[in-house]
Amino acid sequence: QVQLVQSGAEVKKPGASVKVSCKASGYSFTSYYMHWVRQAPGQGLEWMGTINPSGGSTSYAQKFQGRVTMTRDTSTTTVYMELSSLRSEDTAVYYCARASGFGLLYGMDVWGQGTTVTVSS
Amino acid sequence: QSVLTQPPSASGTPGQRVTISCSGSSSNIGSNTVNWYQQLPGTAPKLLIYSNYQRPSGVPDRFSGSKSGTSASLAISGLQSEDEADYYCAAWDDSLNGSWVFGGGTKLTVL
Numbered sequence: 001q002v003q004l005v006q007s008g009a010e011v012k013k014p015g016a017s018v019k020v021s022c023k024a025s026g027y028s029f030t031s032y033y034m035h036w037v038r039q040a041p042g043q044g045l046e047w048m049g050t051i052n053p054s055g056g057s058t059s060y061a062q063k064f065q066g067r068v069t070m071t072r073d074t075s076t077t078t079v080y081m082e083l084s085s086l087r088s089e090d091t092a093v094y095y096c097a098r099a100s101g102f103g104l105l106y107g108m109d110v111w112g113q114g115t116t117v118t119v120s121s
Numbered sequence: 122q123s124v125l126t127q128p129p130s131a132s133g134t135p136g137q138r139v140t141i142s143c144s145g146s147s148s149n150i151g152s153n154t155v156n157w158y159q160q161l162p163g164t165a166p167k168l169l170i171y172s173n174y175q176r177p178s179g180v181p182d183r184f185s186g187s188k189s190g191t192s193a194s195l196a197i198s199g200l201q202s203e204d205e206a207d208y209y210c211a212a213w214d215d216s217l218n219g220s221w222v223f224g225g226g227t228k229l230t231v232l
Contacts, residue, residue, distance in 0.1 A: 035221065037166075037221075044123060044209065044223055044224070044225045044226045045158075045166065045209055045211070045223040045226070046223070047220060047221035047222070047223070050221075059218075059219075061220050062217065062218065062220070095165055095166070097166075100168075100171065104213075104219070105153070105213050107154075107156040107168075107171060107211060107213075107221070108156070108158075108166075108168065108211070109168045109171070109177065110168075111165040111166055111167070111168075112165065113165055114165050
């Protein structure tokens, strides 16, 4: 079955960076784009960006441009999301979510379990 | 402030039918399809409806979606206690460089 397994919770200080991983299994890794979505405590969902696991091209939300980097490793079917210059407002649960097809306009169908990132001094 | 507008809350009694609205604009719902997600407390979102009204396998037919112009709706019939959750609509937005946008979420309470 399609499964996305994310790395564990992180606690970071303001100004630091965090890198979250998302290991995919149960489907052809390079045939589906992957989104990253975050959810601050008690808040709604926010799209951060998307990566094409085949070629590695990315599309980032304007809000995160310059601070976020999404990469992939096809040998381990894993995608990564790194967020730098962390501030307290980045405290959130970060989700990877498979796109339902090969393209940016395909929405999220299968979601990872989420990774809690806490930014605190 | 979310790009897509949903009511913050909705409620119903078991067996009732409830609807949740999602209002957008010509750059998102007006020109692209809508997905709906269900998020049970403490869990990741789950795809409920895609392409306006399609249900993934395993989603009960009690859940249905529709779209008209720049608005979409999610209907839940035969309400059950396990339907108590947060519901989000989402769509691609063509403005600027394009982005995925979500509604602010609707908390459904089963009375």
